[in-house]
Amino acid sequence: MRRVPAKQLHLVIEKIDSEGDGIARNGEGKIVFIPGALPGETVLADVTTEKKDYCTARLVKVVEPHPERVVPACPLHGKCGGCQLQHAAYPLQLQLKLQMITDAFSRTGRQVPLDGFEPVRPSPLTWGYRNKISLPVGGKEGLLEIGYFRKKTHRIVPVDHCPVAMAGLNGLLAEIRRGLGLTGLVPYNESTGRGTLRHVVLRGGEGTRELLVVLVVREFPAFQVVDRLTALARRIRKRYPSLAGFVLNLNPSAGNSIFGPITRGLSGRTFFFERFGDMTFKFEATSFSQVNTSQAARLYEAAAGEACQAGTENVLELYAGVGTLTCFLAARASRVLAVEEWKPSVECLRENGVKNGLTNVKIVETPAERFDFQTDGIPFDTVILDPPRSGCHPAVLESLRRLGAPRLVYVSCNPSTLARDVRLLCQNKAYRLRKVIPFDLFPQTSHVESVAVLEGAIRS
Numbered sequence: 001m002r003r004v005p006a007k008q009l010h011l012v013i014e015k016i017d018s019e020g021d022g023i024a025r026n027g028e029g030k031i032v033f034i035p036g037a038l039p040g041e042t043v044l045a046d047v048t049t050e051k052k053d054y055c056t057a058r059l060v061k062v063v064e065p066h067p068e069r070v071v072p073a074c075p076l077h078g079k080c081g082g083c084q085l086q087h088a089a090y091p092l093q094l095q096l097k098l099q100m101i102t103d104a105f106s107r108t109g110r111q112v113p114l115d116g117f118e119p120v121r122p123s124p125l126t127w128g129y130r131n132k133i134s135l136p137v138g139g140k141e142g143l144l145e146i147g148y149f150r151k152k153t154h155r156i157v158p159v160d161h162c163p164v165a166m167a168g169l170n171g172l173l174a175e176i177r178r179g180l181g182l183t184g185l186v187p188y189n190e191s192t193g194r195g196t197l198r199h200v201v202l203r204g205g206e207g208t209r210e211l212l213v214v215l216v217v218r219e220f221p222a223f224q225v226v227d228r229l230t231a232l233a234r235r236i237r238k239r240y241p242s243l244a245g246f247v248l249n250l251n252p253s254a255g256n257s258i259f260g261p262i263t264r265g266l267s268g269r270t271f272f273f274e275r276f277g278d279m280t281f282k283f284e285a286t287s288f289s290q291v292n293t294s295q296a297a298r299l300y301e302a303a304a305g306e307a308c309q310a311g312t313e314n315v316l317e318l319y320a321g322v323g324t325l326t327c328f329l330a331a332r333a334s335r336v337l338a339v340e341e342w343k344p345s346v347e348c349l350r351e352n353g354v355k356n357g358l359t360n361v362k363i364v365e366t367p368a369e370r371f372d373f374q375t376d377g378i379p380f381d382t383v384i385l386d387p388p389r390s391g392c393h394p395a396v397l398e399s400l401r402r403l404g405a406p407r408l409v410y411v412s413c414n415p416s417t418l419a420r421d422v423r424l425l426c427q428n429k430a431y432r433l434r435k436v437i438p439f440d441l442f443p444q445t446s447h448v449e450s451v452a453v454l455e456g457a458i459r460s
């Protein structure tokens with residue numbers, strides 16, 4: 001990308017993209033991305049980079065603001081890379097998210113009539129909702145920087161308080177920041193591959209108030225450092241009785257995934273409990289959880305209701321995690337076969353079914369793309385899947401098309417990969433998309449969750 005000297009443009013914002021940046025066109029019709037600008041606004045912006053097909057620009061002044069523009073509550077807005085829509089009032093955020101979803105589907109060829117997209121269901125909490133924050137660590141020994149990455153970089157913006165995180169996590173963050181610098185832990189340096197501490201991950205249960213600290217390290221630290229960390233963990237647990245555990249997680253890989261495969265407790269447990277609806281679930285330190293508990297419970301209710309309409313279904317669930325959605329399904333269906341690959345989550349999944357009194361769940365520990373879809377012998381009435389942001393492996397989509405279950409419910413946190421996978425599922429009319437129910441699980445950000453409901457060819 002070529003850096004250009006600042007060129008100031010007067011622009012009218014047409015809409016926003018999937019990252020929450022405003023989109024306008026310059027005098028030559030070239031697309032300009034302007035972070036912080038809202039649809040309909042007239043702005044002054046400095047061009048910062050110019051490519052053949054598009055430019056990016058820095059917002060200098062909002063000449064005509066959107067009527068629902070608000071002053072961002074967080075001093076790090078625009079700096080820390082999170083909360084891309086904090087400058088929009090909440091009702092506007094919901095409208096913008098619906099537009100992002102319909103745009104993603106239009107880009108792949110519009111298989112659903114516009115009335116198939118329901119309005120985005122608002123979150124009960126719009127601040128203080130996150131039950132997990134993952135903070136990369138930089139700086140140097142004794143002077144650790146703990147924060148979030150600046151947008152599109154790996155430069156750390158130190159964070160003292162994150163207003164979308166649960167209050168308990170913010171309290172812990174202050175304690176950790178004070179204590180960690182004195183333990184002798186050296187931050188990991190991505191460019192040299194040296195150093196130890198990669199991430200501080202703080203998790204907790206909105207419903208149980210339990211908390212868990214996970215320090216992600218490239219290698220297990222020397223004994224003296226582990227001793228100091230253990231002493232710190234015990235001190236903090238004394239002050240915070242709700243801190244269920246303090247653990248080290250080993251991630252030696254060079255990639256971007258936060259957690260590695262091995263977890264060791266320093267003090268207390270390596271897991272915590274959280275409640276969704278009237279059920280309680282165990283989460284290991286590295287298990288996936290939806291970050292907005294009360295809104296996720298609403299999503300699980302809705303997705304399970306769509307998946308199990310008769311109450312007698314034989315359900316296949318892919319990407320089951322610790323079994324939160326599984327239990328909502330099992331409470332409504334005859335039987336659920338749940339597939340998950342991450343061992344610590346599979347272990348929780350086994351316990352969570354029993355803990356919640358559900359005896360109709362069978363579990364298969366395998367990557368979904370290696371699952372034998374014919375293994376069960378009994379035809380599935382419904383398949384429900386909730387893959388990671390990257391969506392489904394092509395082999396999974398191909399198997400689903402061949403399996404041809406009458407109903408398919410696809411839960412997704414990424415409208416682009418959802419639209420891509422739905423297009424593939426609908427090829428040769430194997431499936432037809434009936435509706436998309438969006439849920440705002442991530443207020444203030446440009447992220448949105450969707451439940452897509454598809455019907456097999458037989459019913460169409």
Ligand SMILES: C[S@@+](CC[C@H](N)C(=O)[O-])C[C@H]1O[C@@H](n2cnc3c(N)ncnc32)[C@H](O)[C@@H]1O
Nearest residue numbers: 288319320321325340341342367368386387388
């Ligand atoms: C978005 S989470 C959904 C989990 C669960 N439905 C929930 O709401 O907590 C995706 C899950 O898929 C698992 N996963 C990722 N890749 C997988 C794969 N290829 N095969 C099976 N499971 C996978 C992850 O470990 C994670 O638990």
